[in-house]
Each structure stands twice: as C-alpha cells, then as structure tokens.
Amino acid sequence: MNAGTECQPPPLGISSRLSLRREGGIAHFPGLAQPRLVCCDRLGEAQRERLWQLLAEAARCAAAPMATDAVDRRRFHLAIEDAEGRCQWSVELDEQQMPGALLRLWRDHKPLSRG
Amino acid sequence: MTDIQHVSRPFVPPYLLERIASGGSQRLRECARHTLLADRQFRAREGAAHLPQGSSARGQVVRYIYSAGQRQELPGRLVRREGDEAESGDAAIDEAYHGLGATYRYFWEKHQRHSIDDRGMALQATVHFGRDYENAFWDGTQMVFGDGDGELFNRFTIALDIIAHELTHGVIQHEADLVYAHQAGALNESLSDVFGSLVKQYRLGQRVEEADWLIGAGLFTERVAGRALRSMADPGSAYDDPLLGRDPQPGHMRDFVETEDDNGGVHINSGIPNRAFHRLAMALGGHAWDVAGPLWYATLLDERLGRESDFTAFAELTLDNAGQRYGQGSREWTATRDAWRDVGVAVR
Structure with a gap:
C-alpha cells in the first residue's frame, strides 16, 4: 500500500527468479496469463545487473x-x-508504464510450468 | 508465491481503499488515505483532459477518430471527424467511425440516450494504438483500439460488438459506475457484452434466433482454435487453443470461479449474467432490444443499483423492473425470473 513511494528490488543472486505475469485486457486468456519465468542462473553478472536496473526502473514507474x-x-x-x-x-x-525492455522480455519468454 | 516481504505498489481497488481508510489500523488508514488522495488527483487530471466539443442536438452524434500511428500516445492525430463522409480507405479508421455511429444510434433510438453521458459527449476513439497491440480498452475518457499482432488477433475494430462493448463501459461509468472487481466488475463486463451484442443485432436487424451471441467474432486469426472471445449462449465454449488456453467462463453459479486474477474474475464470471440475458431473450423471442434490452438498461440506470452490487442484487432489480413494466406474474416477469434461476442466481 505504498503508493507514491519507491521500493527498490533486492539484489539478484544466481538462484533468483523473475516472474512476469500479464493480466487484464478485453478477455482473460488462461494461456497468456501464465507467468513467464526468467532464471538468473542462466544470466551472467552483467546481465543480472542490467535486469536489476530494469526492475528498479519498473518500481519507479509503478509509483505513479x-x-x-x-x-x-x-x-x-x-x-x-x-x-x-x-x-x-x-x-x-499498467502496461503503458512497463519499461520496453521488460515488455520484450515478457514477449520472448513463453509460459513455463513452475518447477 | 508466498511470504511477500516487500510490495512496491499493488493494485488495490478504490472501494477497498475507502474501506481501509475508514477502518483498520492507524498505519493502514494513513496509507489508504494517501493512496486515495493521489488517486483522486490523478483522476481529476484525467477528467480534465481536453475532449473535443460534443453534440448539443439530441439525436445527433459527434465522432472524432484519431490515429496513434503505432505509438502508445493518446489521442494521437485527428484523422476523421463528424461530417467527413468520404471513407478514408483505412479499415480501422472507417470501422471505428461507423462502429461509434452504430452504437450511438442504438442507444439513441432504443433508449433515447444522447451519447455516453446522455449530454452529447463527443465520441472519441484512437486506432492504430501501439505496435502489434492486441487489445482494446476504455481509458475513462475515450476508446482505444490496437491493430492486433496478425498472428493471433486481427485489428480490434473488426468487430462491431467490441466497439460497442468499450463505449458501453463509458455509459456504465456515467451511470451505476460499478466497481471493476469481483461480481460488480463481472456485471460491468456483462453489461458491456450485452449492449455490445444488442448493437450488433440491431445493426443487422436480427431476431434472437438469428444472432450468434458471440462477443468478438472475427477477432481471432485463422491460426486460433476459437470462434470469438466469449459466447453468451454457451459460456466456456468460445475457444480452446494451445496458446490461449481454454475459455474459462462458467454459465452457472455452481461453477463460479473464485480467483484474484483478472480483477477477481471480471471477464470470467461475466459468463453467468451473460447467459441469463441470453436465456431471457430466447424465451421471449423476437428482437432482444424490444424487452430484454430495455429491462437491462432500466436496471443499469436504477438508483438502487449500488457500485458494489452482486449478481443477486442486479437480478432482483431486473425482476422488479419487469414487474413495474409488465406486471408481476406477466410473461416477461416470469421469463426474467426463470432466466436467473436457470443460471443459479437465487431470486424470489
């Protein structure tokens, strides 16, 4: 309930996982609503840092x-x-607040079943 | 997904914030009050957004169509306005223009409603919103349509009922202003589907048995295993596709879906009141806009319909309105009662 405040993401470790889930729209499609997962063990340190920066940007955007x-x-x-x-x-x-790079990340990751 | 330790900004419906602001711990009340304040300031800015001049003559529509040029900017560039009779040659622009016209005409000719606010508000739509954007929405002031991605979805202006669906969200906002969550939100969605379908049937001059009772027929490309977004006649049967999944709509209260997804299932459980409307229309026969449509419209405008109404409250009001119009025990009243009972909504 911290609208208007920014809450930075924690550092991304090698065992961290990012879940991206899209909701809403003119209909609810169960297939498209499944979370898409990015496993940090497949990312290098520089990629994890870049991902963290994008999430921090998303947090700033979400404050609106x-x-x-x-x-x-x-x-x-x-x-x-x-x-x-x-x-x-x-x-x-909101979709319109989503950083473009994260939007592309969502698009590029097909839904994965949760292990 | 357990043990949430840090939440930056969850979406909380305003009605819930108002509840928290008037109860709960001091800290929660303070947080909710700040959120509501920020929200109202934002809404005030939104409301102050400039809308072009509307119509001062009842019965005359005023339309403005903009193009976002594949960008996500509103309203975009004005590309067709009222009185521009020549077709632009751009399918999305012309479909939006005529779709808004058909929707205005239905509400005016069948319910004597003069646009979204009944005061001649300009009908404003933006097409070509975003790149490969596969959605349409009402932003609180205007309608917005994407072109679709061409893989799963065609352009969203292709279906008249989708244009009417979005415009009806504006009508609801100016009338009952149903909270967009849980059963009230599902009623909001269902009413938009009902009037979306009525506009399409009216435009095509269809009797109830001729109508397809589908929402968004034509939106899917041929790659999708599905007929439409939703079926009012048979909720849950609209699509079953490897990518989209299976249509999750129930058609009876025994299958009601309890979920926090989709704003508490607004696009899921709307199948129940959708089917009730279909049952009523089919029982009465003829044109759905003659009896069933006016009953639903009268209920939408009924001052007793609260913002947080559930299915039962809405159903009781439709029955009461049927009694006032046609008499308790009349064919219309009995058909209304039976339609709700058929979908498991308890009415007297």
Missing part, C-alpha cells in the same frame, strides 16, 4: 497512480522469487 476509471486495460505483475520460490519483492504496473 494507475488510471482507475480505465477498464479492459492490461497490467503487469513482476516478482522476484528466491531459490525456495518465496516472493522477495513484487510490483504491479
């Missing part, structure tokens, strides 16, 4: 209020999970 009269808009839920699958940090933002 959402348009509450809008309907059928889509929004993204981003979460960092630790090795045990516990959520360490999460943020939710």
Whole structure:
C-alpha cells in the first residue's frame, strides 16, 4: 500500500527468479496469463545487473497512480522469487508504464510450468 | 508465491481503499488515505483532459477518430471527424467511425440516450494504438483500439460488438459506475457484452434466433482454435487453443470461479449474467432490444443499483423492473425470473 513511494528490488543472486505475469485486457486468456519465468542462473553478472536496473526502473514507474476509471486495460505483475520460490519483492504496473525492455522480455519468454 | 516481504505498489481497488481508510489500523488508514488522495488527483487530471466539443442536438452524434500511428500516445492525430463522409480507405479508421455511429444510434433510438453521458459527449476513439497491440480498452475518457499482432488477433475494430462493448463501459461509468472487481466488475463486463451484442443485432436487424451471441467474432486469426472471445449462449465454449488456453467462463453459479486474477474474475464470471440475458431473450423471442434490452438498461440506470452490487442484487432489480413494466406474474416477469434461476442466481 505504498503508493507514491519507491521500493527498490533486492539484489539478484544466481538462484533468483523473475516472474512476469500479464493480466487484464478485453478477455482473460488462461494461456497468456501464465507467468513467464526468467532464471538468473542462466544470466551472467552483467546481465543480472542490467535486469536489476530494469526492475528498479519498473518500481519507479509503478509509483505513479494507475488510471482507475480505465477498464479492459492490461497490467503487469513482476516478482522476484528466491531459490525456495518465496516472493522477495513484487510490483504491479499498467502496461503503458512497463519499461520496453521488460515488455520484450515478457514477449520472448513463453509460459513455463513452475518447477 | 508466498511470504511477500516487500510490495512496491499493488493494485488495490478504490472501494477497498475507502474501506481501509475508514477502518483498520492507524498505519493502514494513513496509507489508504494517501493512496486515495493521489488517486483522486490523478483522476481529476484525467477528467480534465481536453475532449473535443460534443453534440448539443439530441439525436445527433459527434465522432472524432484519431490515429496513434503505432505509438502508445493518446489521442494521437485527428484523422476523421463528424461530417467527413468520404471513407478514408483505412479499415480501422472507417470501422471505428461507423462502429461509434452504430452504437450511438442504438442507444439513441432504443433508449433515447444522447451519447455516453446522455449530454452529447463527443465520441472519441484512437486506432492504430501501439505496435502489434492486441487489445482494446476504455481509458475513462475515450476508446482505444490496437491493430492486433496478425498472428493471433486481427485489428480490434473488426468487430462491431467490441466497439460497442468499450463505449458501453463509458455509459456504465456515467451511470451505476460499478466497481471493476469481483461480481460488480463481472456485471460491468456483462453489461458491456450485452449492449455490445444488442448493437450488433440491431445493426443487422436480427431476431434472437438469428444472432450468434458471440462477443468478438472475427477477432481471432485463422491460426486460433476459437470462434470469438466469449459466447453468451454457451459460456466456456468460445475457444480452446494451445496458446490461449481454454475459455474459462462458467454459465452457472455452481461453477463460479473464485480467483484474484483478472480483477477477481471480471471477464470470467461475466459468463453467468451473460447467459441469463441470453436465456431471457430466447424465451421471449423476437428482437432482444424490444424487452430484454430495455429491462437491462432500466436496471443499469436504477438508483438502487449500488457500485458494489452482486449478481443477486442486479437480478432482483431486473425482476422488479419487469414487474413495474409488465406486471408481476406477466410473461416477461416470469421469463426474467426463470432466466436467473436457470443460471443459479437465487431470486424470489
């Protein structure tokens, strides 16, 4: 409930996982609503740092209020999970607030079943 | 997904914030109050956004179509306005222009409603929004349509009922202003589907047995295993596709989906009131806009319909309105009662 405040993501370790989930839109498609997972053990240190910067940018964007009269808009839920699958940090933002690089990351990752 | 330790900005519906602001711990109340304040300031800015001049003559529509040129900017560049009779040659522009016209005409001719706010508000739409953007939405002031990605979705102006669906969200915002979450949100979605379908049937001059009762037919490309976004006649049967998944809509309260996804299932559980409307229309026969449509419209405008109404509250009001119009025990009243009972919504 910290609207208007920024909450930086925790550092991304090798066992961290990023979950990107898109919600909303004119219909609910279960296949498209599944979270898409980015496993940090497949990223180099520089890539993890770049990803962290994008998440910090998303957190800043999310601090702006959402348009509450809008309907059928889509929004993204981003979460960092630790090795045990516990959520360490999460943020939710309008599609239009989503940094373009994260949007591309979502598009490039097909839905994965959670292990 | 457990043990959330840090939450930067979860989406919390305003009605819930108002509840928290008036109760809960001091810290929660303070947080909710600040959020509501920021939200209202944002809404005020949104509302102050300049809309072009509307229509002062009841019965006359005023339309403005903009193009975002594949960017995500609103409203974009004005490309067709009221009185521009020549087709632009751009399918999305012309479909939006005529779709808004058909929707205005339905609301005016069947319900004597003069645009979204009944005061002649300009109908503003933006097409070509974003690149490969596969969605349409109402932003609180205007309608927005993407071109689709061409792989799963065609352009969103291709379906008249989708244009009418989005415009109806504006009508709802100016009337009952149903909270966009859980059952009230599902009613919001269902009403938009109902009037979306009515606009299409009215435009095509269809009797109830001739209508397809589909929402968004034509939106999917041929690669998708599906007919449309939703089926009002048979919720849950619209698509079953490897990528999109299977249509999750229930058509009866026994299959009601409890979920926090999709704003509490607004696009999922709307299948139940959608099917109730379809059952009523089919029981009465003829044109759905003659009896069933006006009943639903009267209920939308009914001052007793609260922002957080659930299915039962809405159903009871439709029954009460049917009683006032046609008499308790009349064919119309009985058909309304039976339609709700058929989908498992308890009415007296």
